[in-house]
Structures are given as C-alpha cells and as structure tokens.
Amino acid sequence: MSEVITAVYEITAEDPAGRAALVAVEQSHELPTELSPANAVRDSLAHVREVVERPGRPALVTVDYPAGLAGGELGQLLVLLLGNVSLQDGVRLVDVTLPAVLAGALGGPRLGVAGIRSLVAEPAGALLATALKPVGMTSEQLAALARDVAAGGLHVVKEDQSLANQPWAPFAERVPRVAEAVRAANPHTVYLPVVNGGAAGFAEQVRFARRAGAHGVLVMPGIAGFGALAHAAELFDGGIVLAHPSFLGGFTASESHGIAPDVLFGTLLRLAGADASIFPSWGGRFSLSRDQCLAIASAARRPLPGVAPMLPTPGGGMSIDRAPELLDAYGPDTLFLVGGDLRRGGDPRRAAERLVAAVRPG
Amino acid sequence: MSEVITAVYEITAEDPAGRAALVAVEQSHELPTELSPANAVRDSLAHVREVVERPGRPALVTVDYPAGLAGGELGQLLVLLLGNVSLQDGVRLVDVTLPAVLAGALGGPRLGVAGIRSLVAEPAGALLATALKPVGMTSEQLAALARDVAAGGLHVVKEDQSLANQPWAPFAERVPRVAEAVRAANPHTVYLPVVNGGAAGFAEQVRFARRAGAHGVLVMPGIAGFGALAHAAELFDGGIVLAHPSFLGGFTASESHGIAPDVLFGTLLRLAGADASIFPSWGGRFSLSRDQCLAIASAARRPLPGVAPMLPTPGGGMSIDRAPELLDAYGPDTLFLVGGDLRRGGDPRRAAERLVAAVRPG
Numbered sequence: 001m002s003e004v005i006t007a008v009y010e011i012t013a014e015d016p017a018g019r020a021a022l023v024a025v026e027q028s029h030e031l032p033t034e035l036s037p038a039n040a041v042r043d044s045l046a047h048v049r050e051v052v053e054r055p056g057r058p059a060l061v062t063v064d065y066p067a068g069l070a071g072g073e074l075g076q077l078l079v080l081l082l083g084n085v086s087l088q089d090g091v092r093l094v095d096v097t098l099p100a101v102l103a104g105a106l107g108g109p110r111l112g113v114a115g116i117r118s119l120v121a122e123p124a125g126a127l128l129a130t131a132l133k134p135v136g137m138t139s140e141q142l143a144a145l146a147r148d149v150a151a152g153g154l155h156v157v158k159e160d161q162s163l164a165n166q167p168w169a170p171f172a173e174r175v176p177r178v179a180e181a182v183r184a185a186n187p188h189t190v191y192l193p194v195v196n197g198g199a200a201g202f203a204e205q206v207r208f209a210r211r212a213g214a215h216g217v218l219v220m221p222g223i224a225g226f227g228a229l230a231h232a233a234e235l236f237d238g239g240i241v242l243a244h245p246s247f248l249g250g251f252t253a254s255e256s257h258g259i260a261p262d263v264l265f266g267t268l269l270r271l272a273g274a275d276a277s278i279f280p281s282w283g284g285r286f287s288l289s290r291d292q293c294l295a296i297a298s299a300a301r302r303p304l305p306g307v308a309p310m311l312p313t314p315g316g317g318m319s320i321d322r323a324p325e326l327l328d329a330y331g332p333d334t335l336f337l338v339g340g341d342l343r344r345g346g347d348p349r350r351a352a353e354r355l356v357a358a359v360r361p362g
Numbered sequence: 363m364s365e366v367i368t369a370v371y372e373i374t375a376e377d378p379a380g381r382a383a384l385v386a387v388e389q390s391h392e393l394p395t396e397l398s399p400a401n402a403v404r405d406s407l408a409h410v411r412e413v414v415e416r417p418g419r420p421a422l423v424t425v426d427y428p429a430g431l432a433g434g435e436l437g438q439l440l441v442l443l444l445g446n447v448s449l450q451d452g453v454r455l456v457d458v459t460l461p462a463v464l465a466g467a468l469g470g471p472r473l474g475v476a477g478i479r480s481l482v483a484e485p486a487g488a489l490l491a492t493a494l495k496p497v498g499m500t501s502e503q504l505a506a507l508a509r510d511v512a513a514g515g516l517h518v519v520k521e522d523q524s525l526a527n528q529p530w531a532p533f534a535e536r537v538p539r540v541a542e543a544v545r546a547a548n549p550h551t552v553y554l555p556v557v558n559g560g561a562a563g564f565a566e567q568v569r570f571a572r573r574a575g576a577h578g579v580l581v582m583p584g585i586a587g588f589g590a591l592a593h594a595a596e597l598f599d600g601g602i603v604l605a606h607p608s609f610l611g612g613f614t615a616s617e618s619h620g621i622a623p624d625v626l627f628g629t630l631l632r633l634a635g636a637d638a639s640i641f642p643s644w645g646g647r648f649s650l651s652r653d654q655c656l657a658i659a660s661a662a663r664r665p666l667p668g669v670a671p672m673l674p675t676p677g678g679g680m681s682i683d684r685a686p687e688l689l690d691a692y693g694p695d696t697l698f699l700v701g702g703d704l705r706r707g708g709d710p711r712r713a714a715e716r717l718v719a720a721v722r723p724g
Contacts, residue, residue, distance in 0.1 A: 088611065088615065
C-alpha cells in the first residue's frame with residue numbers, strides 16, 4: 001500500500017459515517033467522485049478507514065489521505081487536514097500521523113529543546129521566561145525591565161505580542177537597546193523580539209533583529225502564517241523561533257470544531273518549525289484544561305523520527321507561587337512564562353530571583 | 363480626543379461589564395493597570411465605551427483602542443482586535459471602525475471591483491468563476507478543462523486550493539500550460555493559480571505565476587498569513603489577488619467566539635488587500651446563513667475612504683440553476699464561483715455557456 005497521512009477527527013453528526021465520507025471528499029477532491037477522472041480517483045482520493053461511534057460523545061473517524069496530497073509542504077498539509085472543513089461545525093481534528101519521510105521533509109525545529117538549552121547554558125532543569133510589556137512603555141523603560149529580569153537569572157526575555165512598531169518604542173530603536181541591556185546584564189539570557197511586519201517587512205525585521213544582537217524572534221503564525229516559522233529560522237540562522245498563539249484561538253475555543261490543542265500547539269507548530277511554542281496554561285486567564293495542557297507538552301516532546309523535540313511554553317496568568325506545582329506537572333523540559341506576577345512589588349530583579357529559586361529548590 | 367480604533371464584541375458572560383474590562387486590558391496592556399507605568403496607562407490603554415446587555419442574547423460591548431496600538435500595520439491590528447481573546451470562549455468580534463488615516467494606510471485592494479472588471483472586459487453584470495479540480499488530474503487534463511470553461515465564457519478560472527506542487531501536476535509544469543490554454547481560448551478570461559509555498563517559496567511562486575502568463579493568484583491567508591495578500595499584490599503588479607477561506611473557519615464556525623463572517627471575509631480581508639474574497643454561500647455545503655452571506659457582500663463593497671471595493675465571491679456548492687436566485691440576492695458586483703455543477707454532463711464548455719446565459723437573461 002502507498003504511504004498515507006492519517007487524520008483522526010471527532011465528528012458530531014446524526015450520521016457520522018455519512019459525514020465522514022463527505023469530509024474525505026471535501027478534503028481531497030472537493031468534487032463528487034463520479035465527476036472525477038479515473039486516474040484522479042485512483043491516485044488522490046482520500047478514504048475513510050474507520051468510524052467509531054461513542055455513546056454521548058462525538059464519533060471518532062479515521063481518514064487516510066494519499067501522502068502525495070501534501071506535496072511535501074507544511075502549508076498544503078494544513079489545507080489537507082482541515083482547510084475547508086474548518087468552515088463547518090461538527091468536525092474537529094484530534095490526531096495526525098505522517099509518514100516518516102514527510103515529517104522529516106517538513107523539517108521541524110532547528111534548535112529545539114537541546115539547542116535552546118545550549119544557548120542559555122542550562123543543560124537540565126526548568127527554563128524561565130518573561131514578557132516585556134505593556135505596550136506604551138518607552139524603549140528605555142523596556143530596556144531597563146529587560147536588564148532587571150536578565151540580571152535576576154531568567155533564561156528568556158521575550159517581547160509581548162502587543163509590541164510592534166508603535167510610536168512609543170519603535171522597532172528599530174527598541175530592539176538594539178533591549179538587546180544591549182540583556183547582553184550587559186546576563187550573557188546566558190536570550191532576547192526574542194516580536195516580528196509581525198507584513199509582506200517584505202517580516203524578513204527585514206528578522207534580519208534587523210539578528211544584526212541588533214537578539215537571539216531569535218517571537219512569531220505569530222496565526223497572523224504571519226504557518227510558513228513564517230520556518231522562514232524566520234532560515235533568515236536567522238542559529239536563532240530561536242518562539243511561536244505565539246495570538247489569533248489561533250478560533251481553532252481551540254470550541255469543543256465541536258477546529259483542532260485539539262495538542263495537535264495545534266504541539267504537533268503542527270512543531271512540524272512548522274517552532275523551537276518553542278507558547279500556549280495558555282490551565283488555571284490562568286484562558287480556557288484549556290490541565291489534561292489539554294499536558295497533552296500539548298507531550299506532543300511537543302514525543303519522539304518523531306527526523307523532527308527535534310520542541311520546548312512547551314505554558315503561559316497566560318502564571319505566578320511565582322504556582323511554579324513548583326507547574327514544574328511538577330510539566331517536568332523540567334519546559335519553558336515557563338511568567339508575566340505580570342514578576343511586576344508585583346516593583347522590583348522585577350528580585351521577583352525573577354524568587355522565581356529562579358522556586359524552580360531550583362535546595 | 364485622540365483617534366481610536368473601535369471594536370464591537372458580542373460577549374457571553376454572567377458579568378458582561380466585568381468581562382469587557384478584562385478584554386480591554388488583555389487586548390492592550392495584558393497587565394493589570396496598577397502594574398503599568400503611568401505613561402503607558404495614559405497613552406496606550408484601551409477603554410470600554412459601552413456595554414449593552416440584551417435579554418437572551420450576548421451583550422454588545424464597544425471598546426476604544428488608541429489608534430497608535432496598531433502601529434499602522436494590518437498584522438498588529440489583528441493582534442489588537444482579537445489576538446489573545448481568540449483563545450477565550452464567549453468573545454466574538456462583530457464590528458470594527460478604523461480612523462480614515464489608518465484604513466488608507468493599510469492599502470486594501472489594488473484592483474478591487476473596477477480593476478477586475480477592466481481585466482475581464484466586463485464593465486457591468488455578474489462575473490463568473492470556476493475552480494480547476496480535483497487534485498490528481500494531470501497538467502494536460504487541467505489545461506483542457508481550463509480551455510473549455512474559458513471558451514464557454516467564464517471570466518475567472520482559478521485553481522482549487524487542493525492543488526499545490528504534487529506529483530500529478532507540479533506547479534512549474536501546470537501553471538504555464540494552463541495559462542497558455544486559457545489565453546488561447548479566451549482573451550478576456552483570467553487565470554489564477556494557487557500559491558501556497560512556505561517561506562521564500564511563496565514569493566518565488568508568485569513571480570513564476572506572473573512570468574508564466576497568469577493574471578494573478580489565489581492566496582489562503584489562513585495558512586500563508588494575512589500579510590501574504592498584500593505581499594502577493596506587491597510581487598505581482600497589476601495581478602488579481604483572490605483570497606480563499608481555507609483554514610479560517612475556526613473563527614466563524616461557532617456563534618460564541620471568533621469573528622463575525624462579514625468582518626472576517628469582508629472587512630478584514632479587504633483591508634488586507636484581497637481584490638476578491640471567496641466565502642461559502644448559504645444553501646451549499648457550509649454553515650453560513652443568507653443574512654451572513656449578504657452582510658459579507660455588503661462589507662466587501664461599502665464605501666470606505668481610501669479603500670477600494672472588493673468583489674464578494676460566494677462559492678461552496680453553488681449550481682447553475684441557482685444562479686438567477688443568487689444574482690438577485692447578491693447583485694451584479696459579485697464573482698459567482700461554480701465548481702462541480704459545471705462538470706455534470708461531461709461537457710464543461712456547454713455548462714459554462716449555460717451558466718453565462720443564466721446570468722445574462724434576454
């Protein structure tokens with residue numbers, strides 16, 4: 001049998017088998033089979049392998065797609081897995097299995113867990129990050145904050161997704177200033193500015209960030225596109241590519257359509273080339289459950305031939321006090337993102353030191 | 363008062379006013395106000411202008427964002443309007459109003475309705491399109507199909523989103539062949555290949571399509587990113603940029619979160635630079651209502667200072683028989699996309715002629 005890409009969907013419908021057949025056609029030929037040329041039916045039509053009805057829960061449907069449909073490209077894989085049916089309620093993508101050749105061809109993280117650990121000189125143990133915010137601070141204010149948290153021992157200083165090229169701290173002024181502040185404060189802290197310029201502006205910003213002494217970039221694939229992660233890695237050789245979930249929540253906010261969070265924030269962003277992937281952890285301001293969050297972490301790190309492990313990066317309302325509990329749940333191969341809680345008390349350096357101590361007991 | 367970007371959200375929550383305040387902070391500072399520097403609170407914090415509770419329906423909440431938060435960029439405008447709250451259930455973006463200066467700076471369609479009409483030499487009356495599919499057909503088969511429907515009088519031959527660079531009809535082989543077939547069959551038919559290559563591949567494909575004699579490209583902003591529309595227009599000077607909704611449905615498939623279809627497929631894609639925007643029409647395989655579809659068409663065409671009107675492009679299970687009804691509902695400044703129905707009977711040229719006749723009565 002030829003190689004296949006296998007997708008598992010949860011289908012909520014009165015006739016799950018009928019709906020499954022429609023999904024298979026929609027996602028491959030998008031044309032009734034009887035109207036398709038015989039060679040196309042033979043070579044490129046998807047097939048429903050299994051429909052498992054579950055009382056009181058959505059049916060679990062497995063669809064096999066001829067691997068050639070993805071054309072060896074991540075973007076086309078996404079079209080294939082959910083492109084058109086994303087527009088329909090009742091269909092949720094919950095698992096994906098790729099042939100090893102395709103997974104390897106997509107590339108995945110260039111640095112991944114090991115590469116990031118090497119850059120921050122922390123071979124084991126939890127990794128810690130914070131975000132520079134709020135928008136409206138001047139470049140000087142942001143640089144001072146970055147200096148403080150780097151001196152306090154955080155591994156990663158990333159910019160908030162709300163920063164762009166606004167008048168209060170323009171990109172070309174802010175990035176060199178913050179990079180210099182971080183470098184001076186701690187040689188083992190990395191700084192990741194956010195890049196969100198449109199069209200050719202994206203590449204220019206990534207190149208500028210590299211020249212300015214940043215150690216990688218924060219990218220929002222929901223806005224910049226899924227190809228932007230690999231593009232950033234290509235433009236910023238040796239730099240960290242951190243994915244931010246902004247504008248991706250349409251896929252995960254409902255249980256009856258879209259994409260399971262572990263598939264989106266774990267598997268797909270890893271295949272797309274994120275070295276680390278931010279997602280909203282449970283207990284914060286967002287809606288994911290503990291099980292969903294741990295599944296994301298697991299998908300980020302599980303063995304996948306030819307694809308490096310990605311660093312799961314839980315954030316979204318996390319606190320210093322919760323750090324031990326979260327470390328226990330996620331394990332040390334995790335980048336913990338703590339934002340506002342480092343700002344309470346008015347001494348970010350001390351707060352960063354407390355956070356470091358909280359995950360380095362003894 | 364300084365200029366503001368105004369967003370209206372439907373909020374489903376027990377305490378809509380409280381939730382509205384959280385949304386305003388999340389989407390601007392993402393930090394409790396008491397932890398923000400005074401200058402940032404003064405300059406860049408969003409404000410809830412109004413909360414209208416409606417019995418049995420979500421509350422209608424109006425938020426004013428300082429216009430500078432968008433930094434003059436479409437991508438950052440999207441971060442601002444829904445970035446993080448897209449990850450939360452119960453918040454739906456239903457309207458956006460921009461200062462004229464910002465709307466004009468974003469650019470919008472380069473060709474729009476008038477530019478497309480000029481390219482297809484059809485100054486008034488309904489415009490007609492079909493899709494080349496299914497994937498798995500050879501380049502020869504696709505070129506023959508394109509020739510037939512162009513000869514039958516269709517204005518636009520676009521490729522299906524399922525086509526990419528697969529072995530059955532590789533991009534570099536297929537695009538010149540189809541372009542030549544269309545050109546030979548009808549000088550007033552335009553051909554729009556799909557471009558979905560990742561990273562640098564996207565720009566290469568757009569440039570290749572232009573050199574090969576295509577008249578523009580089909581772009582999937584849900585995968586290639588929202589900046590890809592303007593990028594394509596920049597790379598393909600004078601070419602049509604047609605937006606496809608693949609992978610955007612997470613935002614519209616539920617009523618309790620995401621983005622109202624007219625805002626997403628109408629306003630936002632128009633601002634992003636689509637000359638025409640495909641959306642799934644009612645009565646087909648997808649879930650949008652008649653009112654939602656007509657609202658998309660209205661958002662595509664309504665006067666917006668400095669932004670050209672965009673051509674609404676309803677598709678998704680449309681038929682020749684429904685053409686008069688749809689023309690009556692949408693009006694003539696519409697690109698009607700008919701796919702599979704042109705293939706019934708095995709003579710696409712005759713079917714195209716019937717479709718043309720159906721919208722040109724008398």
